[in-house]
Amino acid sequence: MVNDGSEGRGPREPLGRTLVFTAKEMRRAFEQALTAAGGSLGTWVVLSALSVEGVVSQAALASHVHLEGATITHHVDRLEALGLVTRVADPDDRRIRRVTITREGEQLHARLLAAVIELEALAWAGVSDRDRTALGRSLARIRSNLDARER
DSSP states (O other), X not given: OEEOSOTTSOEEOOHHHHHHHHHHHHHHHHHHHHHHTTOOHHHHHHHHHHHHHOXXXXXXXXXXXXXXXXXXXXXXXXXXXXXXXXXEEOSSOTTOEEEEEOHHHHHHHHHHHHHHHHHHHHHHTTOOHHHHHHHHHHHHHHHHHHHHHHO
16 A cells, blocks of 8 residues: 555555546446447447548548557448448548548437536536646646656
């Protein structure tokens, strides 16, 4: 256990454990919120990227969402079958498939986004703006420290 320096309070959980268990709980709640709104994590990832990027090649989409080609193909196949995205050949290079969100996909993305915003409000309840900012800075510093260690 790591001591947090506060007298009389005893040791606290190691940072890694706290972050891992918080991330697991957040992911569980995030996936539940998406499911309740009619989607899934895969649906959210693709529709969110297309909402930001617009029409993109499938390769660019995979890169944007940090997924392997086979994984993004699976998600796009499923979403295309549901009428949420379409794929068309690039007019300049027919080997490239461009993916775009449909009106139905936009409507589902709006519902998923509303669910995500509601979940974030719940997660941030009781946390001041100052503490939110401090947490964001602290997490960025931790990532930077760990990234520097890797190099």
